[in-house]
Amino acid sequence: MNDVSHGTTIQAAGAPLAEAKGALILLHGRGATAASILDLAHYLAQPGLAFLAPQAAGNTWYPYSFLAPLGDNEPYLSAALRAVAETAARAAAAGIPERRLFFGGFSQGACLAAEYMARHARRYGGLLLFSGGLIGPPGTPRDYGGGFDGMPVFLGCSDVDPHIPLARVEETAAVLGGLGARVDQRIYPRLGHTINEDEIAAAAQLLAGALGSGAAPSGGDVLAE
Structure with missing residues (x-):
């Protein structure tokens, strides 16, 4: 992998960005694509959400x-x-305010989302982490600045995920909470490296609450690596 110019291509789904009242940035996992992570748009759709x-x-x-x-x-x-x-x-250039801007990801994308948000802690709309955690080896200093001011975070993972140690999930929840986030951490016994129905429901509820839409989610296991 010689090209380190990520993100020159951005795919979109949901409401047109120019007309949206909120936006969710989704980060795909290792070996996956922007198109594949956008499958979540079907399950997490909210009125006016890009x-x-x-x-x-x-x-x-x-x-x-x-x-x-x-x-x-x-x-x-x-x-x-x-x-x-x-x-x-x-998203900001399209007029999306920070309190209606959300971040999320699965697996490697969840790790990237967690690290980005910790390094840029402020009151965004929320954070959705499916099977991921903060980046770095054990003992990495977590001297992040800023604060989340009560921003909601959903963090879900298996207790035996082959890629994400439970200790890192718990550390991530503690660090984000220490920065002022309201963390909903859910550990699923014996779950594979996937996103399950309960996680989808929790994520959709977070989005609906922040956007005031009250839209109901649809369920099902949707992603796996």
Whole structure:
């Protein structure tokens, strides 16, 4: 993977961005695509909500495990974080206020979303983390600035996920909570590396509450790697 210019392509679903009252930035997992993560738009649709999904170069945001030393994943990790920032800037340019801008992802994309939000903590609309956690090896300093001021976060994962250690999920919940987020952490016994119906319902409820739409979700397991 030589190209580190992530995010030059952004796919969209849901409400047209120019007409939207809110936007959810979705980050795909390793080996997946922007189009595949946009499958979540069907399950998480809300009136007036736009979905934006940047595409990673080579379908991978960074080459090694999210638990590897931070330097091992450079310059790819920095490029990936810039891609998230550029996608957020596109939403802002369309008039989406920060309190109606949401971030989410699955697997490697969830790790990227968690790390981006921790590094840019402010009162956004919310954060949806499906099977992911903060990036870096055990013992990584978590000296993030800013604060979430009560922003809702959903964090769901299996207790035996082969890619995401339970300890990192719990650390992520604690760090985000320490930055002022309201974290709904749900650990699912023996679940595979996937998104289940309960996670979809919780994520849709978070979005509906923040947007004031009250729209009901549809269920089902939707993604797996």
